[in-house]
Amino acid sequence: MTAVIAPGVLADALRRHERSVRVERAVVFGGIVALGVSVLLFWQFALGSIINLRYVSTPVDVARSLLALAETGDLLQNAGVTMTEATAGYLIGVTVGLVGAFLLLTTRRGYEVLEPYVLAFYSVPKIALAPLFIMWFGLGPSPKVILAALMVFLIVFVNTVAGVRAVDRGLVDVVRVLGARRGQLLRVVFLPAAAPAIMAAVRVTFARAMVGTVLAELIASTEGLGYVIVRASRQFDVATVFAGVVVIAALVMTVNVAMRAVERRVFPWASRPVHA
Amino acid sequence: MATSTPAVRLRNVYKAFIGQGRTARPLLALEDVSFAARPGEFVGLVGPSGCGKSTCLNLLAGLTAPSAGSVEHHGAQVAGVNTKVGYITQDDNLLPWRSLLANVELGLEFRGVPREEWRRRALEFIELVGLGGFEGHYPHELSGGMRKRASIIRTLVYDTDVVLMDEPFGPLDAQTRVILQAELQKLWERDRPTVLFVTHDLVEAIALSDRIFVFTSRPGTIKREYRVDLPRPRDVFRIHETTGFDDLYDALWSDIRAEIQRARQGELQAVEGSR
Ligand SMILES: Nc1ncnc2c1ncn2[C@@H]1O[C@H](COP(=O)(O)OP(=O)(O)O)[C@@H](O)[C@H]1O
Ligand SMILES: [Mg+2]
Numbered sequence: 001m002t003a004v005i006a007p008g009v010l011a012d013a014l015r016r017h018e019r020s021v022r023v024e025r026a027v028v029f030g031g032i033v034a035l036g037v038s039v040l041l042f043w044q045f046a047l048g049s050i051i052n053l054r055y056v057s058t059p060v061d062v063a064r065s066l067l068a069l070a071e072t073g074d075l076l077q078n079a080g081v082t083m084t085e086a087t088a089g090y091l092i093g094v095t096v097g098l099v100g101a102f103l104l105l106t107t108r109r110g111y112e113v114l115e116p117y118v119l120a121f122y123s124v125p126k127i128a129l130a131p132l133f134i135m136w137f138g139l140g141p142s143p144k145v146i147l148a149a150l151m152v153f154l155i156v157f158v159n160t161v162a163g164v165r166a167v168d169r170g171l172v173d174v175v176r177v178l179g180a181r182r183g184q185l186l187r188v189v190f191l192p193a194a195a196p197a198i199m200a201a202v203r204v205t206f207a208r209a210m211v212g213t214v215l216a217e218l219i220a221s222t223e224g225l226g227y228v229i230v231r232a233s234r235q236f237d238v239a240t241v242f243a244g245v246v247v248i249a250a251l252v253m254t255v256n257v258a259m260r261a262v263e264r265r266v267f268p269w270a271s272r273p274v275h276a
Numbered sequence: 277m278a279t280s281t282p283a284v285r286l287r288n289v290y291k292a293f294i295g296q297g298r299t300a301r302p303l304l305a306l307e308d309v310s311f312a313a314r315p316g317e318f319v320g321l322v323g324p325s326g327c328g329k330s331t332c333l334n335l336l337a338g339l340t341a342p343s344a345g346s347v348e349h350h351g352a353q354v355a356g357v358n359t360k361v362g363y364i365t366q367d368d369n370l371l372p373w374r375s376l377l378a379n380v381e382l383g384l385e386f387r388g389v390p391r392e393e394w395r396r397r398a399l400e401f402i403e404l405v406g407l408g409g410f411e412g413h414y415p416h417e418l419s420g421g422m423r424k425r426a427s428i429i430r431t432l433v434y435d436t437d438v439v440l441m442d443e444p445f446g447p448l449d450a451q452t453r454v455i456l457q458a459e460l461q462k463l464w465e466r467d468r469p470t471v472l473f474v475t476h477d478l479v480e481a482i483a484l485s486d487r488i489f490v491f492t493s494r495p496g497t498i499k500r501e502y503r504v505d506l507p508r509p510r511d512v513f514r515i516h517e518t519t520g521f522d523d524l525y526d527a528l529w530s531d532i533r534a535e536i537q538r539a540r541q542g543e544l545q546a547v548e549g550s551r
Binding site for chain 2: 168170171173174175176177178179180181184188189192193
């Protein structure tokens with residue numbers, strides 16, 4: 001006797017499974033929307049009875065300020081400045097972090113020697129260095145770019161080193177016996193093994209580059225989104241402050257989504273926690 | 277035969293491990309180990325866990341150096357990583373980001389064999405172990421047995437004359453293990469490399485080996501050597517029905533049991549001595 005699967009059982013199971021997945025997704029998505037909308041509604045209609053709206057503004061006013069900023073061209077110009085500075089700092093930080101890590105890893109004991117300094121530097125709040133850079137380099141883009149680069153560099157550096165050092169010893173030994181020389185080992189084993197950790201670090205650090213740039217702008221600047229926020233806060237224009245924050249968040253999220261998409265395409269097996 | 281240079285040889289080898297960090301305390305893993313394998317011989321290494329079997333293979337692969345004594349491959353001292361041997365471990369150690377074919381080609385690639393040649397040889401071996409059609413699959417898409425076949429042919433494909441195998445079938449289920457033993461025997465009979473085969477499975481050791489060395493418990497040294505005179509080719513599926521099997525199995529087992537007991541008594545004494 002051979003077992004006969006009742007016709008349609010598999011198809012039924014598949015259909016039921018797909019339906020439950022769809023329902024699940026709809027529930028989660030509905031929850032997300034409902035939460036967001038209720039927060040906005042609360043802010044718009046109820047928050048005023050607890051806190052003076054002068055301090056918190058309303059979503060509608062924030063949207064209005066956003067439109068006003070956009071109309072005058074202020075938004076585009078300042079967002080452009082901030083994005084340019086952040087991107088420059090980000091690229092510098094990523095490059096220096098990657099190159100530094102691999103140079104260090106070609107030495108035998110380099111990492112052990114450097115480690116205490118890396119940890120010390122890790123525990124310095126980089127923002128505390130901003131006044132120094134502004135004193136040295138003035139109000140132009142340089143201190144922003146440098147701060148952004150610093151915020152990025154260490155994370156990329158540490159994650160690259162950690163990714164390479166986490167490669168399984170047994171795997172490395174076997175590949176060495178297979179005949180791999182140093183450069184081949186790097187190309188065939190270390191780089192691909194560390195790629196997910198590196199990519200994850202490279203992805204999450206764009207947000208940090210933005211943070212570095214905006215923080216420097218908040219302290220002293222003549223243009224950029226940070227400047228827009230400070231300027232508005234001096235005039236007690238809460239709605240515009242919020243508008244600036246919204247724009248920054250939107251920019252960071254857009255870049256993150258884009259990089260996630262690239263990452264998924266390039267490293268389908270990659271999805272790792274990041275040491276940050 | 278007796279006059280030819282052994283394919284591999286350990287001569288009065290000692291190996292101490294110091295350990296790392298604060299708990300560092302020297303440990304003698306191997307004590308005066310001497311053995312040799314003739315070209316084309318299949319040698320089984322058995323012994324209690326922790327007796328230094330893997331360490332012997334690591335010495336021959338040049339991944340670690342002896343504390344004293346000499347480690348030789350065709351009469352020459354092993355110094356540095358020995359890329360002339362094949363090394364197959366318990367983990368299959370395939371590269372997850374390379375397809376089956378690209379994994380099998382790895383050794384040929386490193387050796388600078390011309391590309392068309394790699395492809396041809398790799399495909400030939402893939403066919404030989406029945407993996408044809410899976411060339412483009414990644415390791416995580418293959419079963420444990422398929423991965424193990426891949427890791428074995430990855431080594432055999434570059435024509436090494438000495439193959440070190442460290443409990444290669446350890447993680448496999450019982451059925452797959454016997455099937456792979458049969459396949460390994462066939463592959464071995466094809467090119468007759470020298471094989472050093474570490475296993476904790478005495479049946480497997482008997483089924484495959486020409487000679488078996490039994491290690492003492494740590495510090496490991498060779499306790500006894502057995503010839504396995506069962507006729508070849510052997511039917512690994514019914515090896516336990518072969519005449520001579522039972523006696524050999526019992527002898528091996530009683531040797532190992534004695535070593536395990538000795539080690540346990542040593543531990544007890546050490547504990548009592550420290551009171
Ligand atoms: N790299 C190492 N550092 C310290 N001790 C080790 C190292 N490799 C092996 N040992 C120790 O040496 C002994 C022999 O190990 P091993 O050769 O792996 O034994 P086996 O393979 O026979 O089980 C064990 O006690 C093990 O803990
Ligand atoms: Mg072992």
